[in-house]
Amino acid sequence: MRKIRVLIGKPGLDGHDRGAKVVAAALRDAGMEVIYTGLHQTCEAIVEAAIQEDVDVIGLSILSGAHMTIFPRVLKLLKERKANIPVIGGGIIPQDDVKKLEKMGVKKIFGPGTPTNEIVEWIKNNVGGKNSPGQSTKSKKSRKQK
Amino acid sequence: MDLIKNLLKGDKLSIARVISQVEDDTGYDILDRIYPYTGNAYHIGITGPPGAGKSTLVNAIAKKLLRESYKIGIIAVDPTSPFSGGALLGDRIRMGDLSLQKNVFIRSMATRGSLGGLSKKTKDVALVLDAAGMDYILIETVGVGQVELDIAQVCDTKIVVLVPESGDSIQAMKAGLLEIADIVVVNKGDREGSDSLLIELKFAFDLKPKTGWRVPILKTIATDDSGIDELVKEIGNHKEYLEKSDEIKKLQKMRILNQIHEYIETEIKRHLRETVIDDKELDRYIEKIMERKVSPYKIARKIMENMLKGG
Ligand SMILES: Nc1nc2c(ncn2[C@@H]2O[C@H](COP(=O)(O)OP(=O)(O)O)[C@@H](O)[C@H]2O)c(=O)[nH]1
Numbered sequence: 385m386r387k388i389r390v391l392i393g394k395p396g397l398d399g400h401d402r403g404a405k406v407v408a409a410a411l412r413d414a415g416m417e418v419i420y421t422g423l424h425q426t427c428e429a430i431v432e433a434a435i436q437e438d439v440d441v442i443g444l445s446i447l448s449g450a451h452m453t454i455f456p457r458v459l460k461l462l463k464e465r466k467a468n469i470p471v472i473g474g475g476i477i478p479q480d481d482v483k484k485l486e487k488m489g490v491k492k493i494f495g496p497g498t499p500t501n502e503i504v505e506w507i508k509n510n511v512g513g514k515n516s517p518g519q520s521t522k523s524k525k526s527r528k529q530k
Numbered sequence: 531m532d533l534i535k536n537l538l539k540g541d542k543l544s545i546a547r548v549i550s551q552v553e554d555d556t557g558y559d560i561l562d563r564i565y566p567y568t569g570n571a572y573h574i575g576i577t578g579p580p581g582a583g584k585s586t587l588v589n590a591i592a593k594k595l596l597r598e599s600y601k602i603g604i605i606a607v608d609p610t611s612p613f614s615g616g617a618l619l620g621d622r623i624r625m626g627d628l629s630l631q632k633n634v635f636i637r638s639m640a641t642r643g644s645l646g647g648l649s650k651k652t653k654d655v656a657l658v659l660d661a662a663g664m665d666y667i668l669i670e671t672v673g674v675g676q677v678e679l680d681i682a683q684v685c686d687t688k689i690v691v692l693v694p695e696s697g698d699s700i701q702a703m704k705a706g707l708l709e710i711a712d713i714v715v716v717n718k719g720d721r722e723g724s725d726s727l728l729i730e731l732k733f734a735f736d737l738k739p740k741t742g743w744r745v746p747i748l749k750t751i752a753t754d755d756s757g758i759d760e761l762v763k764e765i766g767n768h769k770e771y772l773e774k775s776d777e778i779k780k781l782q783k784m785r786i787l788n789q790i791h792e793y794i795e796t797e798i799k800r801h802l803r804e805t806v807i808d809d810k811e812l813d814r815y816i817e818k819i820m821e822r823k824v825s826p827y828k829i830a831r832k833i834m835e836n837m838l839k840g841g
Pocket residue numbers: 578579580581582583584585586587621624717718719720721750751752753754
């Protein structure tokens with residue numbers, strides 16, 4: 385069976401990545417391949433990494449309050465590169481902003497303290513190979529059916 | 531097919547997509563078709579204990595080669611967890627400066643159940659990068675288990691990285707790591723103990739019988755790019771040595787032979803599992819074997835004969 389590949393990124397300036405690491409470890413323990421790119425990543429670097437790694441979903445952890453600039457930027461860059469990779473996020477994000485972000489195309493925002501198994505389940509149910517970057521969406525589907 | 535055309539042009543989305551197919555076992559058609567475009571990349575393996583600075587070194591080597599206008603592919607392999615089947619792939623953390631470079635493609639891979647330090651698919655992923663026009667392919671892998679065989683199967687120049695705190699070099703010797711080294715690097719040269727490790731290693735290598743290539747033992751500080759010029763120069767020397775002495779041909783022949791064998795083995799096993807052996811029949815055989823009426827080998831031969839007859 386195909387493995388789900390996830391990129392966990394920590395864009396922006398805020399200084400700790402404990403939350404991101406906990407999520408990364410939980411996804412690994414759920415059998416996924418997790419690419420962790422470390423602290424202080426630019427949106428460009430995250431999008432480029434996601435493309436090269438051919439991940440099924442990008443998860444961004446943002447605690448700095450910059451979510452209203454970072455998410456739209458990542459979505460825009462993905463579009464420019466014609467990479468159709470779903471984006472989800474976590475962090476301290478006010479409910480109003482959550483609604484706005486989901487409208488913009490962020491697939492899901494997990495608030496602080498979300499149990500990790502909830503994130504695992506969401507990914508398994510919503511991305512496992514269904515969405516895929518680039519041109520040949522077909523190939524991933526056929527792989528999944530195998 | 532567009533995908534292949536774009537891959538050959540070096541399009542990153544296409545490279546990434548094809549690598550996934552190769553990793554997932556659905557890419558053999560593509561490999562058949564791109565094979566004529568491969569054979570141009572030079573493969574460098576970097577192995578050593580966890581935390582030795584392999585990713586940092588790969589980053590430094592790649593930056594140096596980039597300045598010389600080469601195209602670089604990087605494959606960073608980390609172990610799959612035997613319990614969950616998942617993996618945490620963190621080598622990109624040390625390669626932040628590189629990922630946006632036009633002439634660099636980085637891919638993280640999990641070992642996915644193979645025993646050595648590399649995934650079974652690493653060489654096929656390297657083929658994809660080769661076809662995409664990379665001049666150098668750097669392959670990072672944790673030095674454990676049967677890494678010796680694995681890495682020799684893929685890499686032209688094999689670099690073993692050690693650090694003072696990774697314990698005594700004797701330990702590494704035992705693990706066979708140094709047996710495969712074409713170049714030995716003592717990284718974290720800023721740390722205490724690096725000079726004595728260097729001397730110890732030089733001494734150990736002086737005792738080894740001299741054949742063609744003399745293994746250089748270098749000190750680096752990967753975080754400062756210190757010693758990297760020297761290291762890249764030695765990679766070049768080793769490449770030249772392999773090419774001049776025709777060793778490279780031998781390596782290539784050995785690899786092709788292994789590729790053929792491995793593919794056949796895998797397919798036979800799959801065929802056996804999926805079509806040849808009927809579970810119920812097998813159960814009956816096992817009963818008989820347990821009653822000591824027949825040996826497992828006799829049954830195995832019988833199954834084989836059936837299979838070769840086209841069963
Ligand atoms: N002091 C020192 N630290 C280094 C050096 N090279 C790498 N490191 C650090 O060692 C740690 C592990 O490095 P990494 O490249 O991830 O090691 P790997 O597990 O072998 O890939 C990181 O914190 C690096 O910054 C060095 O030459 N000197």
